[in-house]
Amino acid sequence: NQSATPGLFKASITAGPMNARLIEGIDTPMLGYNGGNPVIEVTEGDRVELDFTNDIPDEPTTIHWHGMPVPADQDGNPMDAVAPGGGRSYVFDLPSGSAAPYWFHPHPHEFTAEQVYRGLAGVFLVKPKADPIPAAYGDTVLLLTDIRLAADGTVTPNTPVDLMNGRIGDHVLTNGQRNPKIEVRAGERRRFRLINATNARFLCLAFENARMTVIGTDGGLLESPVAADEILLTPGERVEIVAAFDSPGPATLTTLEYDRGWMGPGKPDESRLALLTTSIAGDLAEPMPNLPRELRTIPALTNPAVTRRFVLSEEMGGGMEGVDHSSMPAAGMKFLINGASFDMNRIDTVSKVGQVELWEIVNDADMDHPFHIHGTQFQVIERELGGVVSQAPYPAWKDTVNVVPGETVRVLLRQELPGTRMYHCHILEHEKLGMMGIVDVQ
Ligand code: C2O
Numbered sequence: 351n352q353s354a355t356p357g358l359f360k361a362s363i364t365a366g367p368m369n370a371r372l373i374e375g376i377d378t379p380m381l382g383y384n385g386g387n388p389v390i391e392v393t394e395g396d397r398v399e400l401d402f403t404n405d406i407p408d409e410p411t412t413i414h415w416h417g418m419p420v421p422a423d424q425d426g427n428p429m430d431a432v433a434p435g436g437g438r439s440y441v442f443d444l445p446s447g448s449a450a451p452y453w454f455h456p457h458p459h460e461f462t463a464e465q466v467y468r469g470l471a472g473v474f475l476v477k478p479k480a481d482p483i484p485a486a487y488g489d490t491v492l493l494l495t496d497i498r499l500a501a502d503g504t505v506t507p508n509t510p511v512d513l514m515n516g517r518i519g520d521h522v523l524t525n526g527q528r529n530p531k532i533e534v535r536a537g538e539r540r541r542f543r544l545i546n547a548t549n550a551r552f553l554c555l556a557f558e559n560a561r562m563t564v565i566g567t568d569g570g571l572l573e574s575p576v577a578a579d580e581i582l583l584t585p586g587e588r589v590e591i592v593a594a595f596d597s598p599g600p601a602t603l604t605t606l607e608y609d610r611g612w613m614g615p616g617k618p619d620e621s622r623l624a625l626l627t628t629s630i631a632g633d634l635a636e637p638m639p640n641l642p643r644e645l646r647t648i649p650a651l652t653n654p655a656v657t658r659r660f661v662l663s664e665e666m667g668g669g670m671e672g673v674d675h676s677s678m679p680a681a682g683m684k685f686l687i688n689g690a691s692f693d694m695n696r697i698d699t700v701s702k703v704g705q706v707e708l709w710e711i712v713n714d715a716d717m718d719h720p721f722h723i724h725g726t727q728f729q730v731i732e733r734e735l736g737g738v739v740s741q742a743p744y745p746a747w748k749d750t751v752n753v754v755p756g757e758t759v760r761v762l763l764r765q766e767l768p769g770t771r772m773y774h775c776h777i778l779e780h781e782k783l784g785m786m787g788i789v790d791v792q
């Protein structure tokens with residue numbers, strides 16, 4: 351349903367119920383966009399017009415364009431909910447330089463976490479006019495989600511442990527399937543775009559029997575490719591890699607153990623999950639072209655006009671102070687930014703269009719929190735942990751950055767469009783329990 355007018359992309363999206371077959375012979379009632387997890391593909395410079403319908407029974411929803419530079423009133427903010435049975439259009443222009451692997455998901459006040467774990471997520475690829483990555487590598491999107499089911503196939507509700515740590519599903523899915531198989535040829539190189547669309551699962555990724563090179567992050571390509579043995583992809587983040595299948599035999603995209611600070615019982619095993627497995631189907635007819643050494647230039651943000659500080663903390667609810675939370679997880683747990691819990695009717699920070707700002711994100715809590723800002727990409731400048739400051743190894747555009755306990759992460763950003771924007775922890779249960787604020791860009 352793409353329009354024929356050049357530079358104009360028009361489509362309809364409906365959020366509503368769907369059934370998936372995740373357990374043999376049993377239907378799982380879930381939510382989907384157009385009955386699944388669609389991939390929207392446009393080109394930078396395009397105007398996008400999306401006709402949205404909310405078919406979710408009894409619940410408001412929105413579509414939030416995660417990481418994209420869209421006007422604030424088109425960005426699916428919590429206060430702009432679409433009532434059940436209602437609709438609206440989302441219209442925005444994608445400026446040149448905005449090519450990147452984005453994604454979209456609901457963001458209605460109080461319902462974001464539930465609607466995402468019930469299945470609502472989609473991919474939004476903005477392609478550049480001229481792509482430096484060889485076309486022979488293909489372009490394979492891997493949308494990573496997880497889901498937890500009861501024996502009868504239904505999606506179980508959140509428990510207190512989920513509210514504390516974020517919900518971890520017990521089926522990890524790649525494009526809606528468990529460990530899908532793809533065929534590659536010996537010596538082939540493939541481009542993959544990985545999106546962590548789980549509520550709370552930390553994915554420390556490794557590619558057994560293949561060589562990984564990182565070529566891009568949340569906001570698009572790096573300046574130059576960087577070889578990597580493992581990549582931590584926290585909820586909300588994306589990474590683009592090229593995998594080289596030089597060794598004989600199948601390769602597996604898998605996860606490694608990562609300690610993200612679990613509270614209470616039920617720590618899931620997050621390692622050795624197979625996300626994608628290859629089989630070798632013959633040899634290449636001719637060798638693949640090499641990756642260029644220079645992909646693009648990332649202009650550095652400099653000279654911030656202001657410094658803002660955002661302190662992330664966790665607080666036990668009434669009467670819970672000093673209680674061992676292994677026995678009473680999440681009772682009245684609150685997740686705060688600068689001591690405050692989210693209030694949809696409160697502006698926390700006022701900013702200016704076009705102003706470069708230094709944001710210091712301080713994790714004064716006991717677990718990792720992946721911090722996300724709406725409406726723009728930022729550049730991580732440095733990290734400070736235990737008095738040791740380390741500079742970012744290379745420039746990259748990001749919209750979500752993990753902050754470990756005790757750490758301060760410094761980022762530079764510039765909002766180009768006016769309006770109210772959210773910033774929050776992308777563990778969606780933490781967002782639900784208050785770890786979110788509003789900046790009004792004027
Ligand atoms: Cu991925 Cu507030 O969003």
Ligand code: CU
Binds near residue numbers: 722
């Ligand atoms: Cu977002």
Ligand code: CU
Binds near residue numbers: 781
């Ligand atoms: Cu968090």
